[in-house]
Amino acid sequence: MRRKHLVAIVVVIFLTWNFLMYYMLVSKNPGKLGSISVEDQLKILQGDIRHQLSHNSELLQHLQELDRKIHQTTTPVPYDANRFILPILLIACDRTTVSRSLDLLIKYRPNKNKFPIIVSQDCGHKPTADVIQRYVMEHDIKHIKHPNISDIHLPWPQKKFQGYYKLSRHYRWALNQVFHTFNHSAVVIVEDDLDISPDFYEYFSATFPILHQDPSLWCVSAWNDNGKLDMVSDDAELLYRSDFFPGLGWMMEKSTWLEIGPKWPDAFWDDWMRHPDQRRGRACIRPEICRTSTFGKKGVSKGLFYEKHLKFIKLNSKFVPFTQKDLSYLLKDKYDTYFTKLVKDTPEVTVAEAMSGHRSNMKALKILYSTKDEYKSTAKKLGIMDDFKAGVPRVAYNGVVSFMYRGQRIYLSPPPGWKGYNIKWS
Ligand SMILES: *[C@@H]1O[C@H](CO)[C@@H](O)[C@H](O)[C@H]1NC(C)=O
Ligand SMILES: *[C@@H]1O[C@H](CO)[C@@H](O)[C@H](O)[C@H]1NC(C)=O
Numbered sequence: 001m002r003r004k005h006l007v008a009i010v011v012v013i014f015l016t017w018n019f020l021m022y023y024m025l026v027s028k029n030p031g032k033l034g035s036i037s038v039e040d041q042l043k044i045l046q047g048d049i050r051h052q053l054s055h056n057s058e059l060l061q062h063l064q065e066l067d068r069k070i071h072q073t074t075t076p077v078p079y080d081a082n083r084f085i086l087p088i089l090l091i092a093c094d095r096t097t098v099s100r101s102l103d104l105l106i107k108y109r110p111n112k113n114k115f116p117i118i119v120s121q122d123c124g125h126k127p128t129a130d131v132i133q134r135y136v137m138e139h140d141i142k143h144i145k146h147p148n149i150s151d152i153h154l155p156w157p158q159k160k161f162q163g164y165y166k167l168s169r170h171y172r173w174a175l176n177q178v179f180h181t182f183n184h185s186a187v188v189i190v191e192d193d194l195d196i197s198p199d200f201y202e203y204f205s206a207t208f209p210i211l212h213q214d215p216s217l218w219c220v221s222a223w224n225d226n227g228k229l230d231m232v233s234d235d236a237e238l239l240y241r242s243d244f245f246p247g248l249g250w251m252m253e254k255s256t257w258l259e260i261g262p263k264w265p266d267a268f269w270d271d272w273m274r275h276p277d278q279r280r281g282r283a284c285i286r287p288e289i290c291r292t293s294t295f296g297k298k299g300v301s302k303g304l305f306y307e308k309h310l311k312f313i314k315l316n317s318k319f320v321p322f323t324q325k326d327l328s329y330l331l332k333d334k335y336d337t338y339f340t341k342l343v344k345d346t347p348e349v350t351v352a353e354a355m356s357g358h359r360s361n362m363k364a365l366k367i368l369y370s371t372k373d374e375y376k377s378t379a380k381k382l383g384i385m386d387d388f389k390a391g392v393p394r395v396a397y398n399g400v401v402s403f404m405y406r407g408q409r410i411y412l413s414p415p416p417g418w419k420g421y422n423i424k425w426s
Pocket of ligand 1: 115148150152153169
């Protein structure tokens with residue numbers, strides 16, 4: 001028994017010594033051991049290089065991450081919330097009902113120095129000018145008049161679009177006034193047929209720092225294209241990112257105007273903004289419940305559309321103290337992680353199942369679409385807007401359209417592995 005023990009100990013010591021000697025030799029003269037063939041040496045070298053490469057690419061990623069963080073925090077000039085001025089630009093023409101818009105803009109305005117109202121009037125309509133002038137006297141608003149009210153010469157097929165051409169020309173001039181003549185650093189643009197919600201100013205004040213900070217955002221809009229009464233939840237706090245430019249009460253920064261102003265189009269400016277050449281992958285913030293609604297039937301584009309759609313839009317009536325809330329969840333990195341997971345974890349059903357109400361116990365359901373026709377047919381069945389602009393469905397973010405259907409949240413979503421919008425979908 002003792003002898004066996006001793007032999008075992010000696011063997012262990014011998015093996016350990018051998019192992020140590022070998023290890024020291026290899027680590028001192030790597031690759032020089034006669035016993036390792038050239039082929040093996042090459043393999044070792046290859047391994048070393050691969051290791052080094054992966055280390056380098058990790059380092060590079062780390063550096064890029066750092067660079068991005070530095071840019072995120074230093075590129076936008078920090079702004080002083082107390083001294084920040086956010087002008088409201090009201091685009092007017094020949095409707096004396098502009099007073100209805102102005103009444104609400106003044107009623108809900110918390111501070112006239114912080115939110116100066118500029119009414120820009122085109123069309124030279126005297127009765128409308130007189131109405132606006134009353135507000136200049138009583139409420140200290142600014143009234144500017146587009147100096148060029150001449151007709152725009154258009155060849156015959158375009159003649160019927162005169163109104164769109166004039167509107168675009170007016171926008172260009174008015175925005176140049178705001179940013180170049182008055183030197184403001186941001187603007188909220190409304191038109192003369194809009195009502196606003198009580199928290200309209202609060203909403204734009206609170207989202208401005210997010211817009212300013214996140215280069216992947218280029219606007220904040222008051223509008224939800226699927227914001228009809230029965231298609232939104234009661235949660236007035238709910239905000240989203242949207243790849244679709246909604247317009248209808250929207251904010252942008254001067255930097256955006258400096259970029260798009262010089263190439264501003266002669267007509268159809270909103271669709272032009274939705275084109276990838278202008279949008280360049282950027283998103284807007286939009287609410288669940290609209291902060292504006294339109295009351296005008298007359299307008300260059302809104303006649304039929306108003307009767308069919310716009311008049312059913314729900315205007316928010318609850319005041320949400322947005323400036324006291326943390327809205328950083330809307331920043332791209334945080335939002336994308338959260339939203340992707342949210343949609344991924346939502347149970348998938350067919351349109352028929354969603355409509356049958358059999359799954360009404362679930363909070364949310366997901367319906368997939370892979371083709372344009374699938375999207376359109378599903379949208380029609382569920383009653384949401386079924387059109388695309390530059391391949392983007394209204395309100396979509398990363399292809400996903402979120403809305404309520406009979407009290408249940410629905411995500412109309414492309415399948416996993418989505419490659420981006422197809423500009424040919426229209
Ligand atoms: C007025 O607008 C028309 C059409 O956009 C343009 O051709 C013309 O030069 C403008 N006139 C002035 C004085 O800016
Ligand atoms: C315009 O405003 C910026 C800051 O927003 C300021 O640096 C610049 O001096 C101003 N320019 C004029 C002409 O007032």
